[in-house]
Amino acid sequence: MNTEVPPMGQENAAAGSTPEKVKETISSSKAKGTPKLGEDLKEPELSKAELKKRSKAEKAARRAKEKQEKATIGQPDVPNHTQQDQTIAPEPNMRNPASGAPGTKQQKRRRSSTANPQRQIPIRTLEPPAPTVTPAPKKDNKNVALFSHLYGHSRRSTMAGAGKDIHPAVAVLGLKMSHYIICGSNARCVAMLLAFIRVIESYSTPPGNSLPRHLTTHLSSQIEYLVSCRPLSVSMGNAIRWLKVKISEVDPDKPEENAKQDLCEGIDGFIQERITVAGQAIATSATERIQDGDVILTFAKSSTIHQTLEKALHHGKRFKVIVADSRPLFEGKALARQLANLGIQVQYCLLHAISHVIKEATKVLLGAHAMTSNGRLYSRCGTALVAMTAKEAHLPVIICCESVKFSDRVALDSIVLNEVAPPDELLDSDEAGSPLSQWKDTPNLQLLNLMYDLTPADYINMVITEYGSLPPSSVPVVHSLSMNT
Numbered sequence: 014m015n016t017e018v019p020p021m022g023q024e025n026a027a028a029g030s031t032p033e034k035v036k037e038t039i040s041s042s043k044a045k046g047t048p049k050l051g052e053d054l055k056e057p058e059l060s061k062a063e064l065k066k067r068s069k070a071e072k073a074a075r076r077a078k079e080k081q082e083k084a085t086i087g088q089p090d091v092p093n094h095t096q097q098d099q100t101i102a103p104e105p106n107m108r109n110p111a112s113g114a115p116g117t118k119q120q121k122r123r124r125s126s127t128a129n130p131q132r133q134i135p136i137r138t139l140e141p142p143a144p145t146v147t148p149a150p151k152k153d154n155k156n157v158a159l160f161s162h163l164y165g166h167s168r169r170s171t172m173a174g175a176g177k178d179i180h181p182a183v184a185v186l187g188l189k190m191s192h193y194i195i196c197g198s199n200a201r202c203v204a205m206l207l208a209f210i211r212v213i214e215s216y217s218t219p220p221g222n223s224l225p226r227h228l229t230t231h232l233s234s235q236i237e238y239l240v241s242c243r244p245l246s247v248s249m250g251n252a253i254r255w256l257k258v259k260i261s262e263v264d265p266d267k268p269e270e271n272a273k274q275d276l277c278e279g280i281d282g283f284i285q286e287r288i289t290v291a292g293q294a295i296a297t298s299a300t301e302r303i304q305d306g307d308v309i310l311t312f313a314k315s316s317t318i319h320q321t322l323e324k325a326l327h328h329g330k331r332f333k334v335i336v337a338d339s340r341p342l343f344e345g346k347a348l349a350r351q352l353a354n355l356g357i358q359v360q361y362c363l364l365h366a367i368s369h370v371i372k373e374a375t376k377v378l379l380g381a382h383a384m385t386s387n388g389r390l391y392s393r394c395g396t397a398l399v400a401m402t403a404k405e406a407h408l409p410v411i412i413c414c415e416s417v418k419f420s421d422r423v424a425l426d427s428i429v430l431n432e433v434a435p436p437d438e439l440l441d442s443d444e445a446g447s448p449l450s451q452w453k454d455t456p457n458l459q460l461l462n463l464m465y466d467l468t469p470a471d472y473i474n475m476v477i478t479e480y481g482s483l484p485p486s487s488v489p490v491v492h493s494l495s496m497n498t
Contacts, residue, residue: 155436155453157461163433169241176234182211183235187242193342198382198418199288199316202248205239206284209256210277223265224272229257244432247383247391248288248417251496255283287495291415291479296321298477299378299413300328307332307375310403312364313393314344315380317413319351322378326355333357335374339364339395341438341462364395367402377403381414385424386492388470388485394463397427400472409474412485416478419492427467436460 059067156164170191172184186208189195195204212235218224236253239245245253259279263272299321303309309332311318322334334352336359338345349361362370377399383391390396390412400410424430439462440449452458470485480491 153456155459157459159428160431160433160461160463162429163431166241168243168435169238175238178231178234179238180208180212180215180235182208183238187239190239191242196342196344197314197316198246198248199292199415201246202252202417203284203288205249206252206256206280209235210280213273213276213280216273218269224269225261225263225265229260232256232260246418247420248415251417251419252283252287256280287417288415291417292317292320294479295413295415295477296324298482299411300325300330302376302411302477303330303332305331308335308373309333310335310337310371310374310377310399310408311348312337312345312379312396312399313339313342314348315413317415318378318380319348321413322352322357323355326357333360335360335362335370337362337364337367337370337395337399341434344393364398367399371402371406371408374403374406374408377408377410379410379412381412381418382465383418383420384412384414384476384485384488385467386421386489387423387425388473388488389424390468390470390473390485391420391424391427391430391465392468394427394466397466397468397472400468404472410472412473412476414476414478416480416491416495419488419495421489421492424467427463427465431466432464434462434464436462438462 168191169187172188175184186195186204189204190201195201209232212232213228216228216231218227236245256276259276263276295317303321303325309322311334322332325332334349334357336345336349336352338349338361345361349359352359360370379390379392379396379400381390381392385391390400403410422430436452436459439460440452441447449460452460473485475482476485476488478491480494483491
């Protein structure tokens, strides 16, 4: 006969309790959070979603605690149980892993740590105000803003800071150019090429290098030193480009001594053909333009103009020369002195008197620093004024210029392309009480010392070169022809 054994709880309930009492006991156990009858007493495992949810709740509670602590710094610590309860309360489905009940202990622990009135809170004190420092007066900028792109490094006037690889001949040449001991486009170009001959003669190719590659690099450092002393002229730039092409054409298998000798001979040939013989050809052609009784007006000093006037004198022509000059170099003084020593009648004046002496002149002969591809003359500052005054007086303006001074650049004004010399050169050292002696300390006073200006092609009648006489519009043709030969 089968008999059913009642469960343990039911057996105890049946032993001394009525069915109504059993129901009350079960309902009270549910209210206290005890497991139901027949359930496993072990804590059920949480799913991944519940674990993730619990970690988010703990992180939110931790952030809320940190915000609360930051908000209470410098203020009395007044507990706010309502805010803490709302912030730290866990999700209803989250259980404490130790007891199986919702995380009330952790909640109480966090509330008590943040709401402890006995904790000492650091109080931020006001720092004493820093002493007021009067700013130093702003240094007045002495550079003219319109020509700010032309201001580079200050011109080198000593050999201090020169590299060890700078040749002594190049170092001496740089200082002479900086102090205008060597002045003029042709003179600077010839002096540079002669210094490069000295450099090549003392050069030896390092092991593992070839002469065409390493010599070009070695010359580049010499050129950089010269640029730091004074910007290169157009003729110097053309000569450097020619020399680099000549070096690149050297056969690497050729003995070094033979290659160096060929380069030195090539430089001598360049000086002879492109500068010396070219100047003689220009002087011969320009002499034919001078007639007896002419009054020739020139400006500043040009070696080609000096050679032309000297050759015209040797041909028995009688003429007068007016030399106009300007600050700060006063190059015309040397030309006037040289012509007077030759027996030529010379009249010397400054640039501001050009409107008066132009009435006596019959021709205008001008030298050139460079000729641009659009036929404009780039020469010593003041040349444009002389050419425009001569054009107004209906006088022919003749330019004497070697092809080595021709440039492929196109210049529209003298602002983009120019050279700014040190402004102190405008001051007269003999006048101690000059108004400009303290110009650096005078606010809103700036000095501008431009070296060159640009003469439009409309004011030029003829350009005489070693290739013959030609109009300014033929400059780019002659330039391409001279660079290809």
